[in-house]
Amino acid sequence: MERKVFDQKYRKRLEKLSTTNLSDALDKVGIRGAVLGVRPLFGRPKVVGQAVTIKITAAGMEKSKHHLGIEAIAVAEEGDLIVIDNHGDINNNCWGEILSCAAKTKGVSGVIIDGAARDVDECEDFEFPVFARGVVPITARGRVMQEDFNCLIRLGDVQVRPGDVLVGDINGIVVIPPEKMDEVLDAAEIIMEKEEAMKKDILSGLDILEVDKKYNYEQMLEK
């Protein structure tokens, strides 16, 4: 999907939805899209964007042709998200302050890492959202290296292709295939509206049992 089309057609709608609404919608549509355990390292950021992916592997005799991350930043467009697959390894770094500085300057929305990051305080100062499983002080040099970028990767249990749409907030990450975007968004908006209405009823004094029955909450995701 063209970035311009995505921004015009979908960005605003996605920004209004939580990852929980979107995860429920993905369940309803029957797509595995929720990523568990990858959370913001600071603050309560909300990020929406298309993926520029990076894949990490072990360092060794074969050397990487490029410094981890720089090509992905170079090809990224404003609003994109950098998404890094380091197989959930929390003992090795794959993102730091220089990369945050460069990505922020290009207008990248944030970075999402199945692994760990460092220089988190500096990243916070740059106001560049970092989602990861952990934090380490050590360098990636000599330990891990970039295997490829803009390639097929795995984030948690979910496949991510370059250009797939990711939304991240304090609850985690969801991955939405662009070809299912309309279906997922329609379902998520219905769920959000229903939940808003339920809250309104509760706040107006209606009993929780009544509200639950009225909105048929348990069956909400049934097809």
Next chain:
Amino acid sequence: MTLKKPGPEIVKKFEAFSTTAISDALDTLGIAGGCHGISPVVSGVKMVGTAYTVRYIATGATKGTVGDYIDDVSPGDVIVLDNTGRTDCTVWGDILTVMSGIKGISGTVIDGVCRDVPIILEERYPVFSRGKFMMTGKDRVMVEAVQVVVSIGKVQVRPGDILIGDDSGVVVVPQEMADRVLEVVRTIDEAENSIVKAVRGGLSLKEAREKFGYHMLQRKRD
């Protein structure tokens, strides 16, 4: 640098050494080679061979299969499967085990898990993995590439690298370092044998270890 897959005459020389001694030799040379977290499924078997590598990725909107790569693997190779440490679906089972036996493949090393363990045990086919499970990898993972650089227990493995496995686990020897590693492992092995002989002959452990430089055997040499 173009690499040439080591011939059987070099690979065979590693059969004489334990993974323990080879790991110490790699430490001496400053090479990371021990595949952390990877254990034998069958105990009492030894594996030595050159890597044929396969890399897996999750299925999703892009579909694929678990592959028919085995037809391209040569006798004496070790099949190296990088399933990124996943323990929730298997990439090795009975059919591949039987096929490998027929083809004379040396063994299989998985950064992940295998199934059909009774057949593997019956065949005494060397499999090294993160564990055992029964759910299939089909429609969960797919082959992304073969004969590429992969990672096993955080150690890099390239096609043609030498893998040695025994009851202690798996070590990887970079192919261009094979001769150098053999040289060093011989000295380590000799020293350890001499220590055992000396203590059997009545020397105290401290005396024996001092005599043969035990505490320095793995120390990195410049």
